[in-house]
Every structure is written in C-alpha cells, then in structure tokens.
Amino acid sequence: xxxxxxxxxxxxxxxxxxxxxxxxxxxxxxxxxxxxxxxxxxxxxxxxxxxxxxxxxxxxxxxxxxxxxxxxxxxxxxxxxxxxxxxxxxxxxxxxxxxxxxxxxxxxxxxxxxxxxxxxxxxxxxxxxxxxxxxxxxxxxxxxxxxxxxxxxxxxxxxxxxxxxxxxxxxxxxxxxxxxxxxxxxxxxxxxxxxxxxxxxxxxxxxxxxxxxxxxxxxxxxxxxxxxxxxxxxxx
Numbered sequence: 001x002x003x004x005x006x007x008x009x010x011x012x013x014x015x016x017x018x019x020x021x022x023x024x025x026x027x028x029x030x031x032x033x034x035x036x037x038x039x040x041x042x043x044x045x046x047x048x049x050x051x052x053x054x055x056x057x058x059x060x061x062x063x064x065x066x067x068x069x070x071x072x073x074x075x076x077x078x079x080x081x082x083x084x085x086x087x088x089x090x091x092x093x094x095x096x097x098x099x100x101x102x103x104x105x106x107x108x109x110x111x112x113x114x115x116x117x118x119x120x121x122x123x124x125x126x127x128x129x130x131x132x133x134x135x136x137x138x139x140x141x142x143x144x145x146x147x148x149x150x151x152x153x154x155x156x157x158x159x160x161x162x163x164x165x166x167x168x169x170x171x172x173x174x175x176x177x178x179x180x181x182x183x184x185x186x187x188x189x190x191x192x193x194x195x196x197x198x199x200x201x202x203x204x205x206x207x208x209x210x211x212x213x214x215x216x217x218x219x220x221x222x223x224x225x226x227x228x229x230x231x232x233x234x235x236x
Contacts, residue, residue, distance in 0.1 A: 009165045016113075017165040023109050024072050028102040030153065031073030031146065033133030033167040037066050037159070040129050048123065049197035051090065057123040059159055063116060068164040069124070070106070071133040073146065073153040074099050077232060081154065082217040084204070095154060103156040110160055117160035126155045134167035137174045141181035141221040142195040145174045150228020151221070174227060184224035 009017075017034060024032040037059035045056045059066045074095075076082065081095040100119060107117045120126075127144050130136060135155075136146035143151040182190045189199035200218075207215045229236060 010163075013163045013165050016162060020070060020106070020110070020162070020164060024070060024106050027105045028074065028099075029072040029156075030075045030149065031135050033071050033130070033135050034164045035069050035071060035129050035132040036166045037068060039132050039166065040069060040124060043125060043128050046125070050201070052123065054123065056125050057121070059121070059124065062118045062121040062124070063159050063161065066116075066118075066159050066161050068160055068162055068166070069121075069129050069133070070158045070160065070164070071126075071129050071135060072099075072103065072106075072156045072158075073130065073135050073149070074102070074156065075149050075231065076152045076154055079216060079219070082219055083210070084215055084217055086213040096156075099154060099156045103158055107158055107160075110158070110162060113162075115160050115162040117158045117162075119158055120156055121159045124157075124159070126157060129157060130155055132166075132169045134170050137170050137172055138193055139181065139225065140175045140179060140192045141190060141225065142193055143222065145225065145227050147172075147174065148228065149231050150225050152228045152232045178226065180224040180226065181221035184220045186218070186220055190221060 021032045041058045048054055048056055076095065083095070084091045084093055103119045107119055110117050127138065130144045131138055136144040139145040139151060141151060145151050146153055182192065187199045187203045189196045189203065203218045204215065207218055209215050223234065
C-alpha cells in the first residue's frame with residue numbers, strides 16, 4: 001500500500017491565499033474558493049454543447065505553468081440577472097459582464113504582485129471547478145447548489161500561476177431524494193445531473209421578450225429548488 005503524502009502549505013501560500021480571497025470578496029464576490037490546476041486537469045475531458053460544440057480543455061491550453069484557479073460566486077438575487085441579449089447571432093449575458101469586471105479587478109491585483117492570470121477560461125469546466133473549490137454540490141438540475149444561495153449564483157474564475165492553497169471539495173449531497181427541479185422543467189430537458197442543451201435552448205428561445213433582441217431566461221428548475229429560497233426572496 002502506498003503512503004499518502006500530505007504537503008503542508010507554505011506560510012507564503014497561506015498568506016497570499018487569504019489576501020486574494022479577501023480582495024475577491026471586497027471586489028463583489030459572495031463566494032470564493034481555490035482549486036489546484038492539478039485537480040481540475042485530472043477531471044476527464046468532456047463534450048460541451050450549447051454555443052461551444054467542442055471538448056473541454058485543460059489549464060495548459062490557457063496559461064503555461066499555471067497552478068491555481070480562483071473560483072468566485074456571485075448571487076443572482078433578481079430576475080435581471082437572467083436577461084440574455086442577442087447580438088450578431090449570439091447571446092450575451094449582461095450579468096456576466098459585471099462579474100467579469102470584478103474578476104478583472106482581481107486579476108489586476110494579482111498582476112501587481114507579479115503573477116499572471118487569465119479571466120474565465122471558459123472551456124475549463126466552471127461547475128466542476130466550483131465543486132472542487134468548495135462552493136457547492138452538483139444538483140440534479142446540473143447546476144451547482146450552494147447551501148446558502150441554492151442555485152441562485154453565477155460563476156467567474158481566474159486561472160493563475162500563483163501558488164494558492166486549495167479548498168476542500170464540496171462533498172455533501174444537497175439533493176437527496178428531491179427531484180423538484182426535474183418535475184418543474186416545462187420541456188423535459190432534465191434528467192438527474194444531466195441537461196439536454198437542445199431542449200433547454202429551445203425553452204430559452206420561447207421566453208418573454210423585453211425588446212426585439214432580449215429575453216428572460218427560464219428559471220423554473222431554480223425556482224423549484226428548496227435551497228436558497230430565503231436569500232432569493234422566494235416563498236418557502
């Protein structure tokens with residue numbers, strides 16, 4: 001039997017990790033965790049549908065000699081976060097632009113300390129990184145569920161060559177026997193932990209419009225989730 005070797009983080013790494021987390025929270029994040037690139041790169045690559053139609057990628061595809069990913073969660077406390085806008089044939093999400101600005105501010109801070117980084121390496125699995133960084137569990141809706149915010153938060157991340165101390169993965173099962181999200185989906189796009197992107201996208205395209213180019217995304221599976229209802233202002 002091979003012995004498990006536990007490497008104690010250096011004082012410098014511990015101090016830097018605390019500093020970066022504090023900055024992330026002060027710059028607008030509601031949740032922040034760290035995952036090592038070794039951990040996320042060990043996850044098998046998978047097919048990404050939606051607008052991408054390609055396989056997931058590893059940290060080396062974005063930043064050579066990267067070591068850590070800072071994963072940030074931002075609460076979606078209002079339906080305004082669910083607006084999508086069509087521009088030049090592709091959907092844009094205004095809420096993510098705000099989050100990206102917050103993440104870029106943290107990247108500038110890291111760069112000021114002499115580190116390199118990439119904001120939102122989108123073909124690395126953001127959900128898997130969030131789970132590995134301790135932000136929440138994979139829900140049956142295929143969304144990450146946080147004990148406080150439920151599914152009502154969105155993700156940003158920074159891949160960096162800074163040596164940070166990883167958080168423990170989130171291992172608790174927050175769904176149990178509950179299948180409220182599966183039952184709530186109006187187009188049957190959900191099966192446990194899997195979403196059919198074609199059915200889900202079709203639902204998005206039929207949602208209420210504000211203008212000729214903007215719609216409100218479907219949130220039925222999120223509204224059915226028992227977690228995070230109080231923080232979102234929903235009835236029990």
